[in-house]
Amino acid sequence: MDEEKEFRTMSGVPVGSVYGSDPLPGEFPYTRGIHAGMYRDRLWTMRMFAGFGTAEDTNARFKELLRAGGTGLSTAFDMPTLMGRDSDNEWSIGEVGRAGVAVDTLDDMIDLFADINLGQVSTSMTINGPAAILLAMYVAVAEQGGVERAELNGTLQNDILKEYQAQKEYIFPPRPSVRLVSDVVAFTTNEMPRWNPISISGYHIREAGSTAAQELAFTLANGFAYVEAAQAAGLKVDDFAPRLSFFFNSHSDFFEEIGKFRAARRIWASWLRDRYGAEDERSQKLRFHTQTAGVSLTAQQPEINIARVAIQALAGVIGGTQSLHTDSYDEALALPTEDAARIALRTQQIVAHETGVINVADPLGGSDYVEWMTDEMERQAEDIFKHLDELGNGSILEGVYAGIENGWFVGEIADAAYRFEREVNSGDRLIVGVNSFTEGGGENVDLLSIDPGTEEIQLKRLAEIKQSRDSDLVQQALNRLSSEAADPEINLMPAIIEAVKVRATEGEIVNALESVFGTYVEKAFV
Amino acid sequence: MTKNEPIRIVLAKLGLDGHDRGLKVVARMLRDAGMEVVYLGLRQTAEMIVTAVEQEDADVVGISMHNAGHLTLAPLIVNALRDAGLDVPVVVGGIVPESDLEAMAKAGVAGVLGPGASAEDVAACVREAVATRGK
Numbered sequence: 001m002d003e004e005k006e007f008r009t010m011s012g013v014p015v016g017s018v019y020g021s022d023p024l025p026g027e028f029p030y031t032r033g034i035h036a037g038m039y040r041d042r043l044w045t046m047r048m049f050a051g052f053g054t055a056e057d058t059n060a061r062f063k064e065l066l067r068a069g070g071t072g073l074s075t076a077f078d079m080p081t082l083m084g085r086d087s088d089n090e091w092s093i094g095e096v097g098r099a100g101v102a103v104d105t106l107d108d109m110i111d112l113f114a115d116i117n118l119g120q121v122s123t124s125m126t127i128n129g130p131a132a133i134l135l136a137m138y139v140a141v142a143e144q145g146g147v148e149r150a151e152l153n154g155t156l157q158n159d160i161l162k163e164y165q166a167q168k169e170y171i172f173p174p175r176p177s178v179r180l181v182s183d184v185v186a187f188t189t190n191e192m193p194r195w196n197p198i199s200i201s202g203y204h205i206r207e208a209g210s211t212a213a214q215e216l217a218f219t220l221a222n223g224f225a226y227v228e229a230a231q232a233a234g235l236k237v238d239d240f241a242p243r244l245s246f247f248f249n250s251h252s253d254f255f256e257e258i259g260k261f262r263a264a265r266r267i268w269a270s271w272l273r274d275r276y277g278a279e280d281e282r283s284q285k286l287r288f289h290t291q292t293a294g295v296s297l298t299a300q301q302p303e304i305n306i307a308r309v310a311i312q313a314l315a316g317v318i319g320g321t322q323s324l325h326t327d328s329y330d331e332a333l334a335l336p337t338e339d340a341a342r343i344a345l346r347t348q349q350i351v352a353h354e355t356g357v358i359n360v361a362d363p364l365g366g367s368d369y370v371e372w373m374t375d376e377m378e379r380q381a382e383d384i385f386k387h388l389d390e391l392g393n394g395s396i397l398e399g400v401y402a403g404i405e406n407g408w409f410v411g412e413i414a415d416a417a418y419r420f421e422r423e424v425n426s427g428d429r430l431i432v433g434v435n436s437f438t439e440g441g442g443e444n445v446d447l448l449s450i451d452p453g454t455e456e457i458q459l460k461r462l463a464e465i466k467q468s469r470d471s472d473l474v475q476q477a478l479n480r481l482s483s484e485a486a487d488p489e490i491n492l493m494p495a496i497i498e499a500v501k502v503r504a505t506e507g508e509i510v511n512a513l514e515s516v517f518g519t520y521v522e523k524a525f526v
Numbered sequence: 527m528t529k530n531e532p533i534r535i536v537l538a539k540l541g542l543d544g545h546d547r548g549l550k551v552v553a554r555m556l557r558d559a560g561m562e563v564v565y566l567g568l569r570q571t572a573e574m575i576v577t578a579v580e581q582e583d584a585d586v587v588g589i590s591m592h593n594a595g596h597l598t599l600a601p602l603i604v605n606a607l608r609d610a611g612l613d614v615p616v617v618v619g620g621i622v623p624e625s626d627l628e629a630m631a632k633a634g635v636a637g638v639l640g641p642g643a644s645a646e647d648v649a650a651c652v653r654e655a656v657a658t659r660g661k
Contacts, residue, residue: 079541079542079543080542082542083542085542091541091542091569092542093541093598093599094541094595094597094598094599095541095542095543095595098595099543163544167544168544168545168546168568169544207547208546208547209547209551295547298641298642299621299640299641299642300642332621332641333621333623334621334623413547414547414550414551414554417547417550417551418550418551418554421551421555421645422645425644425645431642434642435642435644447623447625522567522568524565524566524567524568525567526550526553526554526563526565
């Protein structure tokens with residue numbers, strides 16, 4: 001290596017950038033990492049998820065995180081926004097600005113990113129059912145600030161399949177929803193080359209109770225499904241696959257998690273090359289974001305969650321993540337306070353700058369146990385792919401649709417969640433502070449409370465915008481949208497961008513689409 | 527209700543929140559504890575819950591919330607059941623900070639189950655809530 005900077009241990013021992021045998025990090029199938037130099041060349045992005053109250057409130061938190069050394073933004077929207085409902089919808093009562101920021105119109109989005117240069121930060125937006133609408137708003141905000149679409153850097157979660165399987169924030173039925181996903185992929189492929197149009201997410205599958213191997217398998221199967229959908233829409237795999245990214249959970253079983261991350265890279269590389277014909281190595285390289293396991297946080301003795309988060313963060317880093325969100329210790333109780341979020345960010349900084357783990361790529365590669373665990377994760381995942389491939393008669397996309405329709409995914413996840421709960425209940429599995437070591441702690445935890453006036457402020461704002469906009473233009477834009485929605489050959493992004501610009505609300509745009517696509521209602525599987 | 531009949535519980539999630547892991551686990555715990563579970567699932571309204579309680583002749587309602595909306599939504603259900611003339615207690619599960627417990631009790635919520643409640647805690651809470659009927 002001809003690096004200028006020498007990497008040494010704390011005691012002064014110089015260390016190499018990688019140890020062990022081929023294939024090395026940066027070489028197919030990338031089990032050991034997607035870059036040769038890994039974190040020597042570039043640290044992961046420390047991306048902290050934030051959002052609450054009005055757009056103005058969240059904008060202030062964003063600026064605070066950037067000042068504290070965060071290097072990317074990540075937006076949490078409130079439930080009505082996630083479900084495509086306006087703040088004045090009857091379903092929104094009590095939920096406006098509670099679990100994320102409320103966005104109804106382009107004006108909210110303008111406030112959310114006020115005084116932040118969208119050409120310079122990268123922004124992740126966690127939204128799925130109405131993802132296309134929020135992306136349209138982001139594009140319009142940038143345009144207003146004089147930033148070209150092509151310069152925009154960020155990630156839209158836009159992973160609708162896992163909503164039917166786990167997180168349950170769906171609006172339309174699966175097929176028209178996947179069409180919207182493909183429209184976004186086609187739009188960003190053509191106009192926003194630095195944008196990640198889907199963050200294919202295992203995080204929520206795991207939080208809903210799946211095992212590590214199910215998280216891995218369901219997520220990658222969804223990834224294959226999006227590849228098949230985009231190919232069916234006429235896109236070439238090497239034109240869009242380099243911009244697909246992933247989002248995994250990092251739970252507490254340290255070596256299992258590391259095995260999972262390594263297996264994910266190997267499986268993706270092989271399937272993209274061998275099954276989907278990807279030749280560009282960027283299509284084969286699985287890039288991922290990691291978040292520590294929210295579900296592992298305990299309401300009991302919340303301070304000890306800091307230790308859990310540190311261990312999970314370390315697993316994500318040793319597993320080769322490209323970006324990381326560390327949960328705050330108070331999140332089993334409420335949205336995090338600013339102090340708690342700062343501690344979580346500092347935890348990443350300790351991993352990055354004090355532990356030395358960044359000096360060597362894939363430091364556990366070659367460990368018999370870790371290599372075996374990687375193989376085991378892959379084996380379990382391949383069994384699941386085989387099941388889905390059969391369900392779909394040779395199409396993973398059709399197999400995923402079928403598994404949603406017949407309740408297979410939700411059943412598998414609920415079984416695993418119940419198994420875990422019984423283990424905790426019987427004492428076979430110890431959770432510190434919950435069923436063992438229960439003395440002490442928790443007395444001095446200050447929780448974030450959301451100003452109950454948020455809903456009123458937001459409702460007033462929405463009413464004002466509805467008053468002042470040109471309602472004829474809004475109606476024209478919505479009519480265009482529903483007529484284009486009826487034609488699967490038309491990409492809906494231009495019509496959605498037009499609609500947000502004339503101040504059609506998110507809920508109105510969703511209604512226009514719903515009138516054509518219909519509404520998804522889940523069968524109540526227990 | 528005679529003493530030998532199993533408790534019938536309606537389980538539902540209110541509002542837009544889709545976190546149903548806890549409610550599904552609770553459904554299985556209560557079944558294992560010998561109760562009859564009517565699982566309504568996601569995005570139920572007060573009216574839907576009242577209708578289900580009437581049709582299923584349920585003894586108790588369990589609602590689950592993870593979205594910090596419990597102070598608004600739980601009283602809605604309590605009042606809707608009361609307005610329908612039903613003496614059916616409501617148990618709330620999910621993330622409810624300790625500082626809200628008093629307000630929940632005042633709103634007429636019969637029991638609150640937090641994260642980490644064991645199967646025994648869950649069944650006991652439901653039985654205690656049912657025991658308050660007619661009082």
